[in-house]
Amino acid sequence: MTTVLDPTEPELSSRVLRLVRLRRDAAAAPATARGLRLTAPIGSLNLPDLTAGAREAVAALAAGEHSEEDLAALVAAKDGDAGLLRWQLTRRRLGLAGMLEHSVTLVDEHGARQLAGLRPIGRGACEPGPVPAPTGQLKLSRFAAAAVQDGALLVRAPGSPLGVELASSAAGLLAALADWTSPAALAQLPGGLPLEAARQTLRLFAAAGLLAPGAPGDEPELDEQRLAQWTAADLVFHARTRRPTTVAGYGGTYRFGDRFGPEPASPPVRPGERVSLAVPDLTEIAFNDRPFSQVLEERRSLRDHDEDAPLTVEQLGELLYRSMRRRQTFTGSDGQELADRPYPSGGAVHELEVYPLVTDCAGLKPGLWHYATDRHELELVAEPGPATAALVAGARESALMKGDPQVVLLVTARFGRVMWKYETVAYPLILKHVGALYQTLYLVGTAMDLAVCGLGGGDAADFAAASGIDFFTEGTVGELVVGSRALIERQDIGVPRSEPKR
Missing domain, CATH: 3.40.109.10 (NADH Oxidase)
Known part of the structure; x- marks a missing residue:
């Protein structure tokens, strides 16, 4: 498993794990002697010529969550170091096709608990972006909407094919991000997440388009007419119904x-006077x-x-x-x-x-x-x-x-x-x-x-x-x-x- 520690944190006993898996509504089946076919509500992806290690890695992704390092080690054990480059190309194809889910898990004295997951809902690439700087200013987009889906709290932004599932231990981020703040400030809140856990979770927020553009004093969502004229409900309705790539079924x-x-x-005939x-x-x-x-x-x-x-x-x-x-x-x-x-x-x-x-x-x-x-x-x-x-x-x-x-x-x-x-x-x-x-x-x-x-x-x-x-x-x-x-x-x-x- 990947261990990411931040030396500025006073508590070094916690670990932040970045994990990946095949999207939950996808299935893998043999297509050829050496190939696989992945199917999901958004479509299918053919992987026609896989090495033994790559096939085992895809099977592992279909079975559950793994770190990128674990997958690389699995491929190298079967194909040697020469197979790693081909695996990275295959891994990139999976991400760009929206066939993967990403999650952030915190391991501390309370055990292992998943904080958030980046989940593809529609059609589009599902890859987290860069980790935000500890002191960078962040704010939740005023268009973000949260709803219960599949037994979890799913937060989405209009026009994005991705959503972020939040566990109860990370749900407080929504309220904390109502105004401009920073990962470092979020880590100082009572009951807040460790700094690196907050940064990695916000990385998923950014990938799903949940963070507002601009900075304090420069807020396009409020200052530019093209964005200011929309209410959150109207933009969600418009984007959801007019952008088929953002939903699984249309x-x-x-x-x-x-x-x-x-x-x-x-309707049935009504009783009474006619x-x-x-x-x-x-x-x-x-x-x-x-x-x-x-x-x-x-x-x-x-x-x-x-x-x-x-x-x-x-x-x-x-x-x-x-x-x-x-x-x-x-x-x-x-x-x-x-x-x-x-x-x-x-x-x-x-x-x-x-x-x-x-x-x-x-x-x-x-x-x-x-x-x-x-x-x-x-x-x-x-x-x-x-x-x-x-x-x-x-x-x-x-x-x-x-x-x-x-x-x-x-x-x-x-x-x-x-x-x-x-x-x-x-x-x-x-x-x-x-x-x-x-x-x-x-x-x-x-x-x-x-x-x-x-x-x-x-x-x-x-x-x-x-x-x-x-x-x-x-x-x-x-x-x-x-x-x-x-x-x-x-x-x-x-x-x-x-x-x-x-």
Whole structure:
């Protein structure tokens, strides 16, 4: 084992071990008489022509942790000193391919305990960098995020394919690195790590991109607009979903396919009151509709409703029918029941549902309703009450309306419809679907001469309280207010209107 001692430390009985192993989700199998093939979720690596010592070293890495010196000794015993150079080239290939994990272990009077591990999650090289100077200034990046994964605390930075697993004995580093400090200062903290242990652990932090750039008084994360404009949550979401190399699984991986069955295209029929909606004549509508380009140019976010002539249940039914009714269902090759609606949906999963929250709609009593896309009818979910009132108030404030909206279309997602198939991109895919539905409702509403206004946010907890639906199973991901178009429109909000150029 490698022993690294720092003569400046008062306690010389401790040893810091730097160990390496094959990544835990990789497997080695014979490929040829002298070669091996390593496979992992990120891909595979062929090692076609290995010496006997190199094959034994790779097998040792697959079995557990070893020091670099132990591996070199193992190779030399089989291949002699001449085989060490070839082993170093093989070892470098393993690191650059992201097939290795590194760890720091402290051995002292309490025994041997692992402090931290550098773990590859996505695709990219996994090699620690230089050891930081004892007095160098360091700080944790404000974008770093910690989460429990595989029974350990994993700390990651946006855009990095690597993460650092921290043991409880080293977890205090996160709080200590909230401001600029140095390895020497960290070693002086009560209950802190020995200096060399802190330096070697911070070496893993640097490799995983967890340390902030700059220095005291020169902090790009705070001073440069390109970094300062991001919140930690937004950057993590963006980097995770738009950089496939940072994750092990991306896209249609069916990671839950062997644990849960796919959800049906429609939720169960609700007990209680139901209202059948009239089916509009699409042939007549197509004949009478304004040209598409005119509808597109006339689309506006209209917040004002005509109180004297509110939206009718027939208009609401036509809007929903033309925008999101189910036209057909079919079974995909994966066994999932899929659907077809007027707007697009990735994989035809169509997880979105609409809940009209009615305050003033001619022919329909107030309350929270659900639109059954397969039957073209409304199901009563909740009578008016404090929970629905909170939803109405939130929509009114978000839309900057002077009065209550006639109808709020609460768009929800049945998350399992998407997450059963898609990994990493599941939630952003849902948001893309919401945007497609927004535009569809806007254009159909404009063609019908209705007032439609999409909202930028809402409270999914309020919807859960009003509907009684589990927050994690189905929740709101979008909201629009809909009503009859006012005869006189306000000009103090929204995009300034001007006459079209001819």
